[in-house]
Amino acid sequence: MGKNNNINRRRFLKLLGAGSVVTAATFSGCKPKAMEAPEEEYKHQVEPPKGKMTYRRNPKTNEDVSLLGYGMMRLPTTDGAAARESDAPIDQEQVNRLVDYAIEHGVNYFDTSPAYCKGMSEHATGIALSRHPRNSYYIATKLSNFSEDTWSKQASIEMFNNSLKELQVDYIDYYLLHNIGMGGMEFFETRYENNGILDWLVEQRKAGRIRNLGFSYHGDIEVFDYLLSMHDEYHWDFVQIELNYLDWHYADEINPRNVDAEYLYGELQKRGIPSVIMEPLLGGRLSNVPQYIAARMKGRDPEHSVASWAFRYAGSPEGVLTVLSGMTYMEHLKDNLLSYSPLRPVSEDDKSFLEQVAKELVNMETIPCNDCKYCMPCPYGVDIPGIFVHYNKCKNAGSLPVDPEQEDYARYRREYLIGLDRSVPRIRQANHCIACGQCKPHCPQNIDIPRELHQIDMYVERLKQSREL
Amino acid sequence: MLKRIRRVLALFCFTLLTLLLLDVSGVLHHWLGWLAKVQLLPALLAMNVGVVLALCVLTLVFGRIYCSVICPLGVMQDGFAWLGRRRKKNRYSWSPEKRWLRYGLLGGMIVALATGVNIVVALLAPYSAYGRIVGSLVRPMYARVNNGLALLAERVDSYAFYEVDVWLKSLPTLVVAAATLVVLAWLAWRNGRTYCNTVCPVGTLLSLLARFSWFKVRIDNDRCVTCGLCAKNCKASCIDFKNHRVDYSRCVACGDCIEKCNKQAIRYTPAMRHKVSCPSETEAQSPDASRRAFLAVSALSATAALAQEGKKVDGGLAVVEQKVAPVRQTPVTPPGSLSASNMAKHCTACQLCVSTCPNDVLRPSSDLSTFMQPTSSFEHGFCRPECVKCSEVCPTGAIRPITRAEKTSIQAGHAVWIKKNCVPLTDERECGNCARHCPVGAITMVPIDENDENSLHVPAVNEARCIGCGACEHVCPASPLSAIIVEGHEVHRTI
Structure with a gap:
């Protein structure tokens, strides 16, 4: 605590010092500028600059791709929602505005799919992009042949041709096998190998109708490994993976079927394949973090958004070609542009900070309590080790409720709360810790007991509020 | 048949x-x-x-x-x-x-x-x-x-x-x-x-x-x-x-x-031949019955929270004294009940809300003027922000249906600080448990000595923001009587 305060104070003084120098300088200059200074500062926080976008080079084509890629999966509708949450038609006028603004500010990668926005995304993307010269943007779309009706070679080719038509182009810059890994090897073989479509796509690449061929991956790691093992045959030009500061180490904590991004990215780097990043915000979760985490982020970087941390993290690895964000509203677009115009890569220190945040977000940490009970008795009756032991037990069993979207969340939640009441009477639970700190010096593990108890208390409170038992 | x-x-x-x-x-x-x-x-x-x-x-x-x-x-x-x-x-x-x-x-x-x-x-x-x-x-x-x-x-x-x-x-x-x-x-x-x-x-x-x-x-x-x-x-x-x-x-x-x-x-x-006449069914709705809480004012006995100084390294659990319900000058009625008089006029004391309350907040009143009607107290739990069950079950309109969102802005009472019981004063320990658990942020911890930032902190309740949910009273370490007690409001207000 004390240390943090010092740092903050030092930063504050530094800012103050710098501010006064600037003010002094401007005062000695011309008056109107001095009046403008705070307004400029404000503007710099909300208006992205032009011509500052960070680009990454595609090693195959040597083209520069903007680090921010526009994901066309959450396009706005006329009733002001995102397309997949609404039945209203896509607000084409708004899409055009967003696309124009993005291009103006250096975005040149647009990622869509025949499946997005209830199937309307490619059409809307085509309209918006066709208003710009073809060489000013790159289009990524996918072979989204999930349905059995589209498994045949003929149907898949038709899907490809339709993408060309909807997007009003005669070649695709980045073409992906969509969501391989879902359904395991068998599903992959059905969709891409047995029908011969993969070979057909490789032919299209030779013919120039596909400039870069890749795949997007979720789910069964076997398929990912298999496709990379075939790299010598297929020469993947890029691969789209999920990467963010949670998925880097804790993907399997969030969802046991996922694989840590560290592995995925590492495998791609080994082979020199550029990564396209999806889910930099983990479905928005990383832009809407608990208040105390948001406060810590702002404490470190007061003039940038919470979401900017996630974008900086996802964009920092050099092997990342572009980071996709499904932007519905202008403020999303502006904020993301600000994060990458230009990119401020995360430092080692930032990384360990985000690592800590990630741990807290997945409630990853088990508490290093080994139930020695040296802390006991708590003068206020709290059963300190009982609370930690229950938490660790659930954590280690992998049955810690973390995210309401998580599979089995309701069951885990019920088990956690009932189990807590069973092992620790309510009057001895964490909410009765008053933080007097008398326990602290007794802990051989140097656990900051009041802090941990309060974290658990807040966690339990969130669980209670999230649903009814 | x-x-x-x-x-x-x-x-x-x-x-x-x-x-x-x-x-x-x-x-x-x-x-x-x-x-x-x-x-x-x-x-x-x-x-x-x-x-x-x-x-x-x-x-x-x-x-x-x-x-x-x-x-x-x-x-x-x-x-x-x-x-x-x-x-x-x-x-x-x-x-x-x-x-x-x-x-x-x-x-x-x-x-x-x-x-x-x-x-x-x-x-x-x-x-x-x-x-x-x-x-x-x-x-x-x-x-x-x-x-x-x-x-x-x-x-x-x-x-x-x-x-x-x-x-x-x-x-x-x-x-x-x-x-x-x-x-x-x-x-x-x-x-x-x-x-x-x-x-x-x-x-x-x-x-x-x-x-x-x-x-x-x-x-x-x-x-x-x-x-x-x-x-x-x-x-x-x-x-x-x-x-x-x-x-x-x-x-x-x-x-x-x-x-x-x-x-x-x-x-x-x-009937072969029938003549139906429907007598008037409505019962007169009453003029207001004014409600007075006429319970004797009993002094709040100050009993400090136990704090054992001697620490055994082999564990053990300190005895926690059960809290007792304070005698509230104005009883607290659950959010949704609009006012003490609405409750008194509509409630027929069926106990459905009392049975339903998952937080053990509601119990039948022993006061003659509100006999057996529900009243809130917080020894076993507090009126949790996500719970609106009593308002959902009440069949008589004594507790009107409310949403979770509405609940957080209904002021059913306000917290009163009882200096004599407060742990920073009785035990000379920092506490702040009430402030930490206030769901609306109505409590700020302030130094006892306003000229000395380093003196112990005690709660300051902003009555205008307090909704009277009883979280502070429930988690207060002082027992049997808390150092912060919810005083009911006769008429609930939306804040």
């Missing part, structure tokens, strides 16, 4: 309503809540026009089947009467209507409603009497069975059942419920539906309509041999067999007489 249908329907309603009143899981009210809402007096108090009209129509068509099917107290009495008949057959006989008593009590009830003497209303309301019997007498047993199952479940690592607290919420209410049960059981055992036809104001009210009902139990004079078997088996004592007449104001259309008659001389048939 009529009897069989009646029995099936009655058992259906009775069982489900009883389950609703017993439920410890907090999920049944979602499906069964309607059973409380179709009770006549609660519907009248809630001004639930649809239900009241439907019940009027039902009575005008079929007679008082409300009393024999929907009313749980009526069905319960039928149960006792059935036991009585097993001991002695043909035990009833015709008796004339006790008008002065019936109408006197109905009148008394209306006056009590109008003047806000809710103890009379609470005692006479039949559904509420049943709710109290189940809530105070049966539910503790049910909860103990549940806890036994929870123990078993724990042994086998199952989470199907979980333990709930069982505690005596109000002794006076328990006594009233027990007395009601004994009196009713005795009356029903001996004389069937004496209570329904001489005391129950809802029965009397329905009798005004039942006289004109379309379907009635009718005696066929040509077939009747005046044997009197019907009258001897009429729980309502309403068949004057010598004169072949039935007092339709008391007949609850139970069908027992039809089954007993071996000449098929009694039938349940529609």
Whole structure:
């Protein structure tokens, strides 16, 4: 605590010092500028600059791709929602505005799919992009042949041709096998190998109708490994993976079927394949973090958004070609542009900070309590080790409720709360810790007991509020 | 046939309503809540026009089947009467209507409603009497069975059942419920539906309509041999067999007489010619009954939280003294109840909210002016921000339905700091547990000595933001009396 305060104070003084120098300088200059200074500062926080976008080079084509890629999966509708949450038609006028603004500010990668926005995304993307010269943007779309009706070679080719038509182009810059890994090897073989479509796509690449061929991956790691093992045959030009500061180490904590991004990215780097990043915000979760985490982020970087941390993290690895964000509203677009115009890569220190945040977000940490009970008795009756032991037990069993979207969340939640009441009477639970700190010096593990108890208390409170038992 | 249908329907309603009143899981009210809402007096108090009209129509068509099917107290009495008949057959006989008593009590009830003497209303309301019997007498047993199952479940690592607290919420209410049960059981055992036809104001009210009902139990004079078997088996004592007449104001259309008659001389048939007139149903809505809390002001005894200085390294648990409910100068009523007077005027003390409250906040009041009506206190839990269950179950409109969002802005009271009990002063330790748990951020910890930032911090309550949920009082380490106590507001406000 004390240390943090010092740092903050030092930063504050530094800012103050710098501010006064600037003010002094401007005062000695011309008056109107001095009046403008705070307004400029404000503007710099909300208006992205032009011509500052960070680009990454595609090693195959040597083209520069903007680090921010526009994901066309959450396009706005006329009733002001995102397309997949609404039945209203896509607000084409708004899409055009967003696309124009993005291009103006250096975005040149647009990622869509025949499946997005209830199937309307490619059409809307085509309209918006066709208003710009073809060489000013790159289009990524996918072979989204999930349905059995589209498994045949003929149907898949038709899907490809339709993408060309909807997007009003005669070649695709980045073409992906969509969501391989879902359904395991068998599903992959059905969709891409047995029908011969993969070979057909490789032919299209030779013919120039596909400039870069890749795949997007979720789910069964076997398929990912298999496709990379075939790299010598297929020469993947890029691969789209999920990467963010949670998925880097804790993907399997969030969802046991996922694989840590560290592995995925590492495998791609080994082979020199550029990564396209999806889910930099983990479905928005990383832009809407608990208040105390948001406060810590702002404490470190007061003039940038919470979401900017996630974008900086996802964009920092050099092997990342572009980071996709499904932007519905202008403020999303502006904020993301600000994060990458230009990119401020995360430092080692930032990384360990985000690592800590990630741990807290997945409630990853088990508490290093080994139930020695040296802390006991708590003068206020709290059963300190009982609370930690229950938490660790659930954590280690992998049955810690973390995210309401998580599979089995309701069951885990019920088990956690009932189990807590069973092992620790309510009057001895964490909410009765008053933080007097008398326990602290007794802990051989140097656990900051009041802090941990309060974290658990807040966690339990969130669980209670999230649903009814 | 009529009897069989009646029995099936009655058992259906009775069982489900009883389950609703017993439920410890907090999920049944979602499906069964309607059973409380179709009770006549609660519907009248809630001004639930649809239900009241439907019940009027039902009575005008079929007679008082409300009393024999929907009313749980009526069905319960039928149960006792059935036991009585097993001991002695043909035990009833015709008796004339006790008008002065019936109408006197109905009148008394209306006056009590109008003047806000809710103890009379609470005692006479039949559904509420049943709710109290189940809530105070049966539910503790049910909860103990549940806890036994929870123990078993724990042994086998199952989470199907979980333990709930069982505690005596109000002794006076328990006594009233027990007395009601004994009196009713005795009356029903001996004389069937004496209570329904001489005391129950809802029965009397329905009798005004039942006289004109379309379907009635009718005696066929040509077939009747005046044997009197019907009258001897009429729980309502309403068949004057010598004169072949039935007092339709008391007949609850139970069908027992039809089954007993071996000449098929009694039938349940529609009128050939009927004239329907609907007497006015609305009861006068009262002028305000002003509420005063007139409990004695008892000094807040200061008992410091225990703090053991000597620390054993081998563990152990400090004794935690149970909290006791403070005597609140103004009682706290649950969010949604709008005001103390709305609660007093509408609540018939059925205890459904008390049974439903998953946080053990609600309990029956012992104050005479709000006798047995729910009141909040926070020794066992606090009025949690995500819970609006009492507002969902209340059938009388005493607690109006609210959403979670609304709840966080309803001010039902405000917290008062009791300096003498506050741990930073008694134990010289930093605390702040109240501030940490305030869901609306109404409490700030401020230094005791305003000139010394390093002095110990004590809570400062911003009354304008406080909603009176009791989280602070509940988590306060001082016991048996907290150092921060919620004082109720007579009128709830939205902040």
